[in-house]
Amino acid sequence: MAKTGLVNRFLLWRSKNVSDRNFLLFLSIVIGILAAIAAVILKTSVHYLEYWVRNIPGKHMENWFLLVFPIIGILITVFYVRTFVKDDISHGVSRILYAISRNKAVMKLHNTYSSVIACTFTGGLGGSVGMEAPIVSTGAAIGSNVAQASKLGYKRTVLLLGCGAAAAIAAIFKAPIAGLIFALEVLMLDLTMASIIPLLIATVTAAIFSTIFLGEQIEFYFTLQDPFQFGHIPFYLLLGIFTGVISLYFTWVNSQVEKRVKKEKSPYLRVIKAGLILGILIFIFPPLFGEGYMGMRSLLSGNPGELLDNSIFAYFIDEAGLMFLGFLLLVLLFKAVATSLTTGAGGIGGVFAPSLFIGGIAGFIFSRFINIFGGQYISERNFSLVGMAGLIAGVIHAPLTAIFLIAEITGGYELFIPLIITSSLAYITVVYFQPHSLYTKNLARKGQLITHHKDKAVLTMLTVENVLETKFSKIKPEQTLGDLVKVIAKSNRNIFPVTDDSNNFIGLIVLDEVREIMFDKAKYNKLTVRNLMIKPDVLVNINDHMDTVMQKFKESGMWNLPVVEDGKYRGFISRSNVFNLYRNMLIEFSEE
Numbered sequence: 140m141a142k143t144g145l146v147n148r149f150l151l152w153r154s155k156n157v158s159d160r161n162f163l164l165f166l167s168i169v170i171g172i173l174a175a176i177a178a179v180i181l182k183t184s185v186h187y188l189e190y191w192v193r194n195i196p197g198k199h200m201e202n203w204f205l206l207v208f209p210i211i212g213i214l215i216t217v218f219y220v221r222t223f224v225k226d227d228i229s230h231g232v233s234r235i236l237y238a239i240s241r242n243k244a245v246m247k248l249h250n251t252y253s254s255v256i257a258c259t260f261t262g263g264l265g266g267s268v269g270m271e272a273p274i275v276s277t278g279a280a281i282g283s284n285v286a287q288a289s290k291l292g293y294k295r296t297v298l299l300l301g302c303g304a305a306a307a308i309a310a311i312f313k314a315p316i317a318g319l320i321f322a323l324e325v326l327m328l329d330l331t332m333a334s335i336i337p338l339l340i341a342t343v344t345a346a347i348f349s350t351i352f353l354g355e356q357i358e359f360y361f362t363l364q365d366p367f368q369f370g371h372i373p374f375y376l377l378l379g380i381f382t383g384v385i386s387l388y389f390t391w392v393n394s395q396v397e398k399r400v401k402k403e404k405s406p407y408l409r410v411i412k413a414g415l416i417l418g419i420l421i422f423i424f425p426p427l428f429g430e431g432y433m434g435m436r437s438l439l440s441g442n443p444g445e446l447l448d449n450s451i452f453a454y455f456i457d458e459a460g461l462m463f464l465g466f467l468l469l470v471l472l473f474k475a476v477a478t479s480l481t482t483g484a485g486g487i488g489g490v491f492a493p494s495l496f497i498g499g500i501a502g503f504i505f506s507r508f509i510n511i512f513g514g515q516y517i518s519e520r521n522f523s524l525v526g527m528a529g530l531i532a533g534v535i536h537a538p539l540t541a542i543f544l545i546a547e548i549t550g551g552y553e554l555f556i557p558l559i560i561t562s563s564l565a566y567i568t569v570v571y572f573q574p575h576s577l578y579t580k581n582l583a584r585k586g587q588l589i590t591h592h593k594d595k596a597v598l599t600m601l602t603v604e605n606v607l608e609t610k611f612s613k614i615k616p617e618q619t620l621g622d623l624v625k626v627i628a629k630s631n632r633n634i635f636p637v638t639d640d641s642n643n644f645i646g647l648i649v650l651d652e653v654r655e656i657m658f659d660k661a662k663y664n665k666l667t668v669r670n671l672m673i674k675p676d677v678l679v680n681i682n683d684h685m686d687t688v689m690q691k692f693k694e695s696g697m698w699n700l701p702v703v704e705d706g707k708y709r710g711f712i713s714r715s716n717v718f719n720l721y722r723n724m725l726i727e728f729s730e731e
Contacts, residue, residue: 171344178310188263210414212264231276250280257487267477268488278307306345314547315342365518379564386533400483413484431496502526536576621663646672
């Protein structure tokens, strides 16, 4: 109680002394710092745990430990989530979009830490996933909870949630512009001056604090040794199509593998079965272990042969021949399977890092193939880097995020033109076949996804409770026409709900339907309400979403629909009332 009183006194002081705009900017700094701290904790813990696994005294990566570590990591994760969290924290970015679309941008308090803990065990012990989705979910939850504690409305809660997500991306990659664009492109926040400034402040703050703790070095050291040549543009166009096709493969594999894995109802048996397959894959193809950042660094540093380290294939394959390309192609194909097995079994992680890994390998395979059979030389390092952008653009449907992210985390700004070409074409290729990204397709299928359109976003803010009207005169089905006339005489409404003694909704009386007989006193005791009432074909449930309600209005052609809860009468919802409230909220939502 004392804590609540202190918070209320602070908010009261703030309302009198600090403007809403300045308070929002202050909160964006706080969120940027908190998101950076969470990112540093996750990144450090995962890397140290992975380092420990890779350097167990007396053991090497080719031993049988690879078969069990991923299973152990996912088992610990599942136990932690089921025992302590007791909530679904998988698919972090999808859950953020759901919170914006269907939950007034509210995220639970445990989301500020639960994904960090779970991902540490999943990724650190070999799960083939990335840290990005968990940390984005964590940052978004930090922003949402800060907004809730500050008693801010929906619009500002969404903005601070976006600040948290953008700050998380900026912190984990030390890429503030990519974080900003991610919030606008993936989370679909409005591009206005009112949103840009807080987002910029949050991302820059997060990047600065991340740099303080993690150092100034960029994620992937890249030196442009082969300048971009305009004559190679056709190859970058082909790479865009190639990475687009691989993005479709990744999305399809993810859906199919997760669906098959989740057919096993026992969560722990599911871990054993999927984890064993995952362990075998990693044992055969060591680059599948963890995020894959070591493999990416090898490609970008010009040492692709390092991907063969600790592999059984290293004994009869060298990096110069076609068999090496075959090995890399298998790694590329099985990385999608390994990532899907990890998440499907219950591991917590994202597809961001696997997409980068697959994209880097795709770019290398493409360029090496051209160099062998095309009769000319193109830079394998450059195409590996640009391939990473192509996969990000294709998998998460975010070409701008891909372009700026790759440029920032590698320092490869000289390749802006090929990054734009490949990312754009990969995105166009994917969207032609799959209109929704890996993050949004399940939400879109369930009708739980809002779009960039502001009016659709406002519609999700309305609830049936907001527009419910209850001042109607009820009547019983056994009452007579005479009783009904007395009720009508005292009411200013033209519809009357018919309920039984338990308040169950039976039907309704429409004044226009009984107007001709209501003055015929001879029928007052002959006709009952049950004879006169109508049973509407469409009812609104109190928990229906407003887009469902609007669809019911459209299909029925009615202006008033009865609202029930478990069959009990609650009131009516009118189309005109919804439109009036909707219009007022749209005006408020649009204000800068």
